[in-house]
Amino acid sequence: MEYVISGLIFLAILLGVIGFTLIRGEKKGEIFERLDKLTKVGSEESDDDAKRLASIDYTKILAKVGKGLSGLSFSEKLEDDLDKADILLRIDEFIGLLVLMALGFGLVVLVFSNNVLYALIGALVGALLPIAFVKYQKAQRAALLSEEIGEALTGMSNSLRAGYSFQQAMDSVGKETHGPLGKEYRRTLREINLGVTTDQALQNLINRVQNEDLELMISSVLIQRSIGGNLAEMFDKIADTIRQRIRMKGEVKVLTAQARVSSWIIGFMPIALILVISMINPGFLSFFFESTTGMIVLAVAAVSELIGFMLIRKITNIEF
16 A cells, blocks of 8 residues: 555655646747757767657647547637736646646545545645646736836837838847747747738737837827837827836835735735644534534635635726
């Protein structure tokens, strides 16, 4: 039995490591390796490349696991989130990762607790962890992109004043910017070079990024292309507006920091207290878990805590 438990724990840890290695973008290295192989045919590294290609391709395993679930209704939203988080996994690979993570966490919890309900909760946590990571990466990328827009607009304005066209200015800023905005600029220019109209390519950029500041910039470009105007001056004004908005957001974030911390304390302190008391004196809280009245009290308390957490977050989430 000890060997079975050890094997299950090792399997769960292995699945977790493989999953988060892939989801953090290690597949980029695999892509670069394949490109290197194509450009170094007959070189001394061909044997090493062959060995690498002969190794296990974890993404194919994930794709086979998630292939049957990739057509579900939620897969389109997940695929959009993967694109916005810049995670190079196809939707079937990501769903396969969710399934394997759920199985891994569920097995570990089942082995340690010997309780099916706890195992189901563990499986749910395992499936939600990659989704939460994607949401976090998406938010981080969106925040970084927002910070880059102001400087990018200034650079494009200077390029326009130097006599560049809009596409040339966009290409110049795209090459100099190494963050997500530069990547989106380069992707838009590739679409234009492949035959997509400029207006449609810019609209695709808005749909991908969904950033208010960038949408304002694209709207000014589309208006200027229709009725004319000084685009460099427009970019300067938009850049100044974006800087003022960023400064104001920072001030509001500082002023609401105490309330936001309070929301997390309200949300997680009761859970932490229950866990600590359960470890110190397991029988102290048995009434809440062994009687109907106790379960009702716990349910009411949980709903109240959730409502309080959501209200505080709503109050401190000031939109601009």
